[in-house]
Amino acid sequence: MSNHSLFAPDALPNPALSAADQQLGEGAWVLREYASAHVDPILEALGQIRRHSPFRHMITPGGYTMSVGLTCCGLVGWTADRKGYRYADIDPETGQPWPPMPDVFLALAQAAARRCGYDGFEPDSCLINRYVPGARLSLHQDKDETDFSAPIVSVSLGMPALFQFGGHKRSDRPEKIPLFHGDVVVWGGPDRLRYHGVLPLKDNPHPLLGSNRINLTFRKTR
Template identity: 85%
Template sequence: MSTMSLFPPDALATPNASATDQQLGPGAWVLRGYALDDVDGLLAELGRIRRQSPFRHMVTPGGYTMSVGLTCCGTVGWTADHKGYRYAAIDPETGQPWPAMPHLFLALAQQAASHCGYAGFTPDSCLINRYVPGARLSLHQDKDETDFSAPIVSVSLGMPAMFQFGGLKRSDRPEKVPLFHGDIVVWGGPDRLRYHGVLALKDDPHPLLGANRINLTFRKTR
């Protein structure tokens, strides 16, 4: 059953809702194809970011090496090691500040947030995940931030993925939501701390990015 069917028509209204928008919860949406017009610019900026701060596979406090490659841009970036999870202004791999967030990245994130009713979104960090076939992201909450009033904005590029959008408890059964090249997911308000993750990616190469999926996740950390 589609998640959209769980909500009456008046609950689906946002200031700029379109026929292709899909509601996942009271404050959560999938914007189908919303980033397609910006793909070339996003990938060009990504090339600059990864040259300055390359993708790496971080090790969790429990000693698990993440299957997803990660880098960041913005005033702070997310890091993980044996000490825990945190945001830091310096990239631990390079010893230099993280790359600045490109204007195009910021503008797209703000436009998507505003489209869903979250005006004034000012992310200071963008986590950039690279998935290859078999890579996955287990169910988790985004709770390393100090400001939960701002939404999360997540942009999908490249190979399709099966997004899991759960409840406020880990034990809540997640909804499975297919995501495709150019889709954006926005969640905030009562949905801000919902568990979410990505199932292991299938080997389904994309015409532009090959056997890669890139995910840009914008957050206001403080």
């Protein structure tokens, strides 16, 4: 059985949005524990990605070292350095193409998007962030892509985090949403360019991943 069939519409226990899901905006939802049943194949695939393209702490254009560790998979990967933020076909750390996106990653991202009304989502990149206690991600917009019609799909694994979901201006006061192991956040349409981030993580070890949080963020870049 292919990984794609794991997430076929008739295989999902709740193909439509359920009472457990939380709507954040007109085009944004939290799907609680949506990825929980498929954590083992996700982590197995992640192990292979890490061996090919290890986590690293990138430098921002302003010269700051990011507190989260990053790697990527897919046709392109997101990178940052003193020259700016961009997508690249080649991993600058290894000089090789990024690892291909595993079937289980793609199937999960497409099923989550479809559940929120975004049919036909075809992500070509998955940014993988690793958080340890104290790591954070400041408020930002995902705007390095050329196609804003596709949603963002974000999967949380490991330690809980406080996700900030703001407005279309940096000054807009963000809502703080607790995210737990297996939760998936999907935002697109009128919410696609809303500011978002993650507050500094507290050390609340997870039984499976210890003092780590892994976040998979799926995007259609072009």
